[in-house]
Amino acid sequence: MPEPGSKKYDIHRAHGRKAAEDQGVPDRHANAEAKKSLEEDPKWRPSGPRTERGRGPLSERAEREAFRDLRPETD
Numbered sequence: 001m002p003e004p005g006s007k008k009y010d011i012h013r014a015h016g017r018k019a020a021e022d023q024g025v026p027d028r029h030a031n032a033e034a035k036k037s038l039e040e041d042p043k044w045r046p047s048g049p050r051t052e053r054g055r056g057p058l059s060e061r062a063e064r065e066a067f068r069d070l071r072p073e074t075d
Contacts, residue, residue, distance in 0.1 A: 013038055 003009060016034030025033055038044040055061055 009038070009044065012044065 013031070013034045016037055017030045020030040020033045021027060
């Protein structure tokens with residue numbers, strides 16, 4: 001799956017940006033709109049870190065996981 005920052009992702013984002021500009025979206029908003037539309041598609045959604053190193057330092061992960069355990073469950 002293509003990830004944000006990969007060449008395929010950038011190509012599809014550029015095509016989406018161009019299509020938005022052709023529909024009259026201002027230049028400053030076209031990139032954000034293209035990115036949003038790619039993130040809504042499960043094929044282009046980022047999958048997160050794939051390695052332990054990508055998850056961050058162990059001490060920070062332990063703090064985040066402890067915080068996550070303190071949050072109330074939502075249904």
